Amino acid sequence: MTELTGKLALVTGGSRGIGAAVAVALADRGADVAITYHSSPDDAAAVVKQIEAAGRRGFAIEADAADAGAVAAAVTRAHEVLGGLDLFVNNAGVGSVGMIDDVALEELDRVLAINVRGPYVAAQAASRVLADGGRMIHIGSCIAERNAGPGMSLYAMSKSAVVGMNKGLARDLGARGITSNVVQPGPTDTAMNPADxxxxxxxxxxxxxxxxxxxxxxxAAVVYLAGPAASYVTGTELTIDGGHSA
Incomplete structure (x- = not known):
């Protein structure tokens, strides 16, 4: 439970759901963790308290995932506050459901700004400060692998873009010993997609x-990819979907 002792991590969208669980899990294994949030300062403060309860440093940074400048600035701020950066978890994202004929241009722009441009800008900023031998982990979706029903074309496109970005990052950063991987959750019980x-x-x-x-x-999948056991894993997708893709 101490495999990440001394590591410095940033989790975007870390105030709720999967991002919050990731932030706390990293802290439980020894990492200091900064998170970003946008509309939930109370939730972000609660996550920071959990990080601190694990005996680690925690810090919350407000940043709208749709604002490329704010995203890049948040990465720079996290690097400054933590005193470095070893682990970067690209988690912030948004869902979208709609048949192709019903998706307005404004919705297309919103989803791509948050799910594609935001993660790319964040990864670009992180690549400039991430320590050699560090880790990039992106939260995608099993929808990029198997689209089981109608109304998901926009969301599937945005999460498929993350897969392509990840493969390019693995090549771009490999010479520095930095790994880049995607974790693809299936239906997960969060406020965005509750089990009921x-x-x-x-x-x-x-x-x-x-x-x-x-x-x-x-x-748990993120912790694995962040740790020493995954040092030779890069450019791939780890799907945690309860058999959705089977």
């Missing part, structure tokens, strides 16, 4: 298990 929500039954029908995953189960 209106779409839950349809999602469970595509799983091998009759249940949603938990944020802690996704966080």
């Amino acid at each position: 929500g209106p779409y839950a039954g349809a999602q469970r029908a595509h799983l091998a298990f009759d249940r949603f995953g938990t944020p802690d189960e996704v966080a």
Whole structure:
């Protein structure tokens, strides 16, 4: 439980759901952790308290994932506050459901700004300060691997872009010993997609298990990729989806 002792981490979108679970899991294993948040300062403060309860330093930075300048500035700020950066978790994102004929241009721009441009700008900023031998981990979606129903074309496109970005980053950063990987969750019980929500039954029908995953189960995959056991893993996708892609 101490494999990340002394490591310095940033988790974007770390105030709730999977991001919060990841931040706390990294702290539990010894990392100091900064998080970004946008609309939930109280939730961010609660996550920082959990990080500190683990005996680590925690820090919250306000940044709108749709604002490229704010995203880049948050990475720089985290590097300054922590005194370095070893682990970068590109988690901030947004969901979207709509049939192709119904998706407005404004929704297209919103989702791509948050799910594609934001992660790319964040990864670009992190690459400039990440220590050699560091880790980049991006939170994608199993939808990039298997789209099991209608209404997901925009979201699937945005998460597929993360896969392509990740493969390029693995090549760009490999000479510095930095790994880059994607964790692709399936249906996970969060405020964004609750296990008792209106779409839950349809999602469970595509799983091998009759249940949603938990944020802690996704966080465990991130911890693995952040640790020494995954030092030769790069440019790939680790899918945590309860059999959605089977």
